[in-house]
Amino acid sequence: MSMNRYRNIAYDHGLIQAIFEDIPSGSEEEDTSDDETLVDVDRLTEEPTTPDSDFQPRWRKRIYDVKLAHFQGEQPGPSSAMTDLTEITPSAVFVKLVGIEMLESIVYQTSLCAIQKGKPFKHTTDRELKIFLGMNLLMGMKKQASYQDYWYTDPYFRDNYNANAMNRDRFTCFFLSNHISDNYNMPNRNVPNYDRLYKIIPLIEHLNKQFQTCYNPSNTGH
Incomplete structure (x- = not known):
């Protein structure tokens, strides 16, 4: 046509x-x-x-006066909290962005969740938690049909890097118990103002504050 x-x-x-x-x-x-x-x-x-x-239509001109707020702040880019790091490594940057307080909170909530489920679980540490998180990042890049396949006995399928970092049973315990909020304090779905993001709200709020201390925005939004 x-x-x-x-x-x-x-x-x-x-x-x-x-x-x-x-x-x-x-x-x-x-x-x-x-x-x-x-x-x-x-x-x-x-x-x-x-x-x-x-019929001859005419467009009306409208000029909008946009007033930009005066931008005040430090030099845009990574803040001194990041540039003053004594050790510039992926692990150090990750810890600074997430915050040791949040990692310790996840360690506590993960152990608590396992106890609440009545499952045998050895209390974890922030170091072990970082290993678990790092393994998940690697698994996202090198995918297997099942997460258990990373510990496959056949050397053609086994991923020695992940398998040697943590044994399969311990990883499974983490996988089933990893938590950010206490399930016992979760409000009922029928109550007013129920928030579906309850389980991750502490992480979202913490990261919002943490990122503001690690990076200075510019007035152009870039």
Whole structure:
């Protein structure tokens, strides 16, 4: 279907007139001397098929005065909290971004969750938690059909890097018990203001504050 046919159909159904019917013409009382004729329906439809082809819509100029707030702050980019790190390693940067307090909280909640489930679980540490998180990141890049396949006995399928970092049973305990919030304090779904993000809200709120201390934004949003 050609472009001209599309335009004629739009004109036959009054679509073009409906679009411009509320736009003031030059005959109205308001001052439109500064307006420009940006759209000519005759040129738009090329060969109009209705008697209203003399209609000449006019666009009204509107100038918006956007006032930008005066930007105050440090030099945009990583803050001194990041640049002053004595050890620039992936682990050090990760700990600084997430915060040792949050890692310790996850360690506590993970052990608590295992106890609440009545399962035997040796209390973990922040070091072991970082190993577990690092393994999950690597598993996201090197995927297996099942997470248990990383400990496969066949050397062609086994992932020695992950398998040697933590044994399968310990990883499974972490996988089933890893928690951020106490399940016993979770509100009922039927109560007002129930938040579906209850289990991760502490992490979201903490990261929002932590990232603000690690990076200085610019006034351009980049």
